[in-house]
Amino acid sequence: MSQPLRLGIAGLGTVGVGVVKIIRQHAAMLTARTGRDISISAVSARSKDKDRGVPLSGYAWEDDPVALATRDDVDVFVELMGGSDGPAKAATEAAIAAGKHVITANKAMLAMHGQALAEAAETAKVSLRYEAAVCGGIPVIKALTEGLAGNDITRVMGVMNGSCNYILTRMEDSGLNYQEIFAEADGLGYLEADPQLDVGGIDAAHKLAILSSIAFGTKVDFDGITLEGIERVSIEDITAAADMGYKIKLLGVAQMTGRGLEQRMQPCLVPASSPLGQLQGGTNMVVIEGDSIEQVVLRGPGAGMGPTASAVMADVCDIARGLSIPVFGVPADTLTTSQPAVSTAPAPYYLRMGLVDKPGALAKIATVLGEAGVSIDRMRQYGHANTAAPVLIVTHKAASASIENALQAMETTGVLAGAPVALRIEEL
Amino acid sequence: MSQPLRLGIAGLGTVGVGVVKIIRQHAAMLTARTGRDISISAVSARSKDKDRGVPLSGYAWEDDPVALATRDDVDVFVELMGGSDGPAKAATEAAIAAGKHVITANKAMLAMHGQALAEAAETAKVSLRYEAAVCGGIPVIKALTEGLAGNDITRVMGVMNGSCNYILTRMEDSGLNYQEIFAEADGLGYLEADPQLDVGGIDAAHKLAILSSIAFGTKVDFDGITLEGIERVSIEDITAAADMGYKIKLLGVAQMTGRGLEQRMQPCLVPASSPLGQLQGGTNMVVIEGDSIEQVVLRGPGAGMGPTASAVMADVCDIARGLSIPVFGVPADTLTTSQPAVSTAPAPYYLRMGLVDKPGALAKIATVLGEAGVSIDRMRQYGHANTAAPVLIVTHKAASASIENALQAMETTGVLAGAPVALRIEEL
Numbered sequence: 001m002s003q004p005l006r007l008g009i010a011g012l013g014t015v016g017v018g019v020v021k022i023i024r025q026h027a028a029m030l031t032a033r034t035g036r037d038i039s040i041s042a043v044s045a046r047s048k049d050k051d052r053g054v055p056l057s058g059y060a061w062e063d064d065p066v067a068l069a070t071r072d073d074v075d076v077f078v079e080l081m082g083g084s085d086g087p088a089k090a091a092t093e094a095a096i097a098a099g100k101h102v103i104t105a106n107k108a109m110l111a112m113h114g115q116a117l118a119e120a121a122e123t124a125k126v127s128l129r130y131e132a133a134v135c136g137g138i139p140v141i142k143a144l145t146e147g148l149a150g151n152d153i154t155r156v157m158g159v160m161n162g163s164c165n166y167i168l169t170r171m172e173d174s175g176l177n178y179q180e181i182f183a184e185a186d187g188l189g190y191l192e193a194d195p196q197l198d199v200g201g202i203d204a205a206h207k208l209a210i211l212s213s214i215a216f217g218t219k220v221d222f223d224g225i226t227l228e229g230i231e232r233v234s235i236e237d238i239t240a241a242a243d244m245g246y247k248i249k250l251l252g253v254a255q256m257t258g259r260g261l262e263q264r265m266q267p268c269l270v271p272a273s274s275p276l277g278q279l280q281g282g283t284n285m286v287v288i289e290g291d292s293i294e295q296v297v298l299r300g301p302g303a304g305m306g307p308t309a310s311a312v313m314a315d316v317c318d319i320a321r322g323l324s325i326p327v328f329g330v331p332a333d334t335l336t337t338s339q340p341a342v343s344t345a346p347a348p349y350y351l352r353m354g355l356v357d358k359p360g361a362l363a364k365i366a367t368v369l370g371e372a373g374v375s376i377d378r379m380r381q382y383g384h385a386n387t388a389a390p391v392l393i394v395t396h397k398a399a400s401a402s403i404e405n406a407l408q409a410m411e412t413t414g415v416l417a418g419a420p421v422a423l424r425i426e427e428l
Numbered sequence: 429m430s431q432p433l434r435l436g437i438a439g440l441g442t443v444g445v446g447v448v449k450i451i452r453q454h455a456a457m458l459t460a461r462t463g464r465d466i467s468i469s470a471v472s473a474r475s476k477d478k479d480r481g482v483p484l485s486g487y488a489w490e491d492d493p494v495a496l497a498t499r500d501d502v503d504v505f506v507e508l509m510g511g512s513d514g515p516a517k518a519a520t521e522a523a524i525a526a527g528k529h530v531i532t533a534n535k536a537m538l539a540m541h542g543q544a545l546a547e548a549a550e551t552a553k554v555s556l557r558y559e560a561a562v563c564g565g566i567p568v569i570k571a572l573t574e575g576l577a578g579n580d581i582t583r584v585m586g587v588m589n590g591s592c593n594y595i596l597t598r599m600e601d602s603g604l605n606y607q608e609i610f611a612e613a614d615g616l617g618y619l620e621a622d623p624q625l626d627v628g629g630i631d632a633a634h635k636l637a638i639l640s641s642i643a644f645g646t647k648v649d650f651d652g653i654t655l656e657g658i659e660r661v662s663i664e665d666i667t668a669a670a671d672m673g674y675k676i677k678l679l680g681v682a683q684m685t686g687r688g689l690e691q692r693m694q695p696c697l698v699p700a701s702s703p704l705g706q707l708q709g710g711t712n713m714v715v716i717e718g719d720s721i722e723q724v725v726l727r728g729p730g731a732g733m734g735p736t737a738s739a740v741m742a743d744v745c746d747i748a749r750g751l752s753i754p755v756f757g758v759p760a761d762t763l764t765t766s767q768p769a770v771s772t773a774p775a776p777y778y779l780r781m782g783l784v785d786k787p788g789a790l791a792k793i794a795t796v797l798g799e800a801g802v803s804i805d806r807m808r809q810y811g812h813a814n815t816a817a818p819v820l821i822v823t824h825k826a827a828s829a830s831i832e833n834a835l836q837a838m839e840t841t842g843v844l845a846g847a848p849v850a851l852r853i854e855e856l
Contacts, residue, residue: 032645146567
């Protein structure tokens with residue numbers, strides 16, 4: 001039997017408490033699987049006195065996470081505080097400098113400082129692991145770095161933020177609008193303290209940036225992501241999309257092209273019957289495509305105490321077993337700088353608009369589309385009680401530039417009642 | 429840079445050639461990811477002169493896989509011959525005895541001799557890895573042994589044989605019967621040389637036995653599996669199940685119960701709209717449930733050159749990176765002997781029968797079911813041109829013993845035209 005693996009856990013929110021619970025409940029199982037006892041030496045959080053539902057008196061307490069991270073009796077610093085900078089980053093850097101392994105669930109920190117932290121960890125010959133940072137309990141980091149290591153990865157895509165998916169599927173089910181469901185989700189505690197991280201797509205984009213780096217051997221490039229959140233997704237669009245056989249998802253896509261690395265996180269339509277279309281509530285799904293594997297799909301809970309703690313524990317077990325690979329799958333100093341590329345591959349688009357109720361309105365729209373080189377696959381005009389006639393159009397594949405041109409030309413026709421909505425349709 | 433990792437590959441069928449292709453095509457990528465060159469020292473197969481579409485002249489040739497496995501210039505013996513005994517087992521044992529790591533895609537060998545081979549490998553302190561043995565390219569062994577190592581696994585289930593799923597979904601799509609589609613699949617080369625391995629459910633049961641061992645820390649117990657193949661699945665049942673909103677799948681389920689380890693591989697009905705119900709063609713799906721993770725679903729190609737070679741290469745990369753864990757996740761000498769248990773948990777059942785066309789026939793069936801304690805959820809009697817009236821029944825949850833009793837009692841009613849069909853409905 002080797003020496004025990006001693007953890008120092010900073011952050012005792014949902015995930016931190018989940019980790020403590022697993023270690024207390026499954027001590028024998030973890031030892032059987034890793035060959036070592038897993039123990040907690042010390043913990044740290046903002047409030048020492050809060051009742052968190054697990055006994056903590058057996059662990060040393062540190063007010064300062066940096067002090068926790070550098071304790072002599074800590075082998076692994078488990079960073080579950082969050083925040084891209086501040087104490088999380090300071091303590092992570094201190095841990096690495098002190099020769100401690102680090103496990104983090106902090107996607108923001110990795111998206112912003114992953115390169116520097118990875119280089120520091122690899123120089124110090126310690127592990128920096130982050131399974132819990134991407135898609136909660138889904139073991140996607142392990143799948144991509146190890147399980148598919150024999151593949152040239154061609155595309156990574158998926159639904160990576162459970163809160164957004166919860167909001168979108170609740171809107172579908174209830175017929176209520178975005179503001180109402182946003183308030184509901186916020187009341188249930190489903191959103192980050194800064195909800196913009198969720199609904200603005202930022203959290204999901206952090207995850208996509210991390211997956212891109214592993215998939216394509218490039219430095220994490222969060223700023224290179226074409227990013228749009230779900231705030232502008234209306235119940236009218238959800239209903240209309242359903243009517244045409246689609247669901248609206250906040251979908252992330254990353255692929256290497258001849259022009260550079262394409263990364264986008266934006267609301268898209270996907271076929272309602274596809275695996276992504278059927279994803280309900282807080283569930284996440286990642287689709288990984290490679291030259292040998294063809295396609296693998298991973299689905300699981302994207303958040304929550306148990307699932308996220310499960311991912312942290314996978315990292316704990318890897319470290320206990322002595323399993324170590326470079327942070328992003330190849331040595332950090334060999335990661336290349338990618339050229340951000342905007343998607344130019346043609347895709348079908350969904351267009352929704354209101355037309356003023358006068359003769360020739362639809363003809364003008366159709367003409368504008370035709371002149372922009374956008375051909376119509378399906379079109380529906382709905383009955384209407386007021387002066388604006390709701391019109392839905394599904395186009396054949398068109399370049400995003402053609403759609404942009406068509407939308408601009410539409411504005412000059414004088415037949416639009418309000419701004420039209422255009423959403424890409426992702427074929428899976 | 430470490431020393432190259434030198435492979436000896438025995439078996440140059442589809443998978444072996446796929447592995448050679450990846451190593452030739454992606455040498456730089458593999459070195460970047462593992463920190464070592466991956467080379468092939470020698471190969472072995474039945475016929476030296478066959479053109480396999482890849483140049484093999486750079487590798488030493490061995491007619492005898494045992495000689496290959498023990499060569500001084502081989503660090504890893506890659507066993508892709510198949511067969512539970514014979515040369516595959518002899519060469520694997522020889523490799524372990526000679527201190528070589530082993531990678532195998534041989535589910536039959538592991539299901540039959542996994543315990544002895546694992547003990548031998550762990551005593552010799554070499555790796556024995558088999559990602560390719562279970563569900564082709566899906567990295568499910570890694571997910572279960574490592575990615576979910578913090579979980580008490582509660583259930584593993586899935587569709588684990590692509591050929592069976594191909595046959596069942598082709599029957600659905602074409603309306604053709606089992607014999608016709610079996611012949612088609614055989615002609616396309618989709619079936620094992622002994623097709624009973626596929627359609628008899630044996631191949632899928634081998635995989636289930638391996639997953640059970642990892643999930644529950646038990647010795648592989650293939651003989652403890654309740655096993656039924658797809659040969660008796662008729663086009664009538666597929667059509668009738670579809671009419672009631674279900675698909676028929678060859679479904680494997682393993683769970684630890686208070687009475688012992690329940691393992692079954694048998695045709696079941698699953699909701700048509702469920703992820704398992706939507707699985708088309710040769711795709712595999714594994715559902716893993718654990719106390720923390722809740723549920724993770726992995727979907728991907730269950731066979732084929734690229735996907736299976738991808739799984740072999742994951743093992744190659746793990747060994748090249750120095751990643752090593754016990755063969756079944758815990759030391760083989762600590763695996764427990766499980767008590768096989770037959771499922772007693774009530775489930776809904778699908779019943780299909782033909783009734784003779786006389787008054788009171790349906791009443792007799794309903795009475796028999798009621799007396800056996802089986803209550804009816806839905807029932808349909810179809811119009812009919814001949815004397816037997818087709819009747820479908822979906823029951824509420826019932827114990828399998830109650831269904832057995834009802835089926836026996838039905839035989840005595842004198843109203844059955846032929847033997848009734850009963851299939852379990854798996855709620856997901």
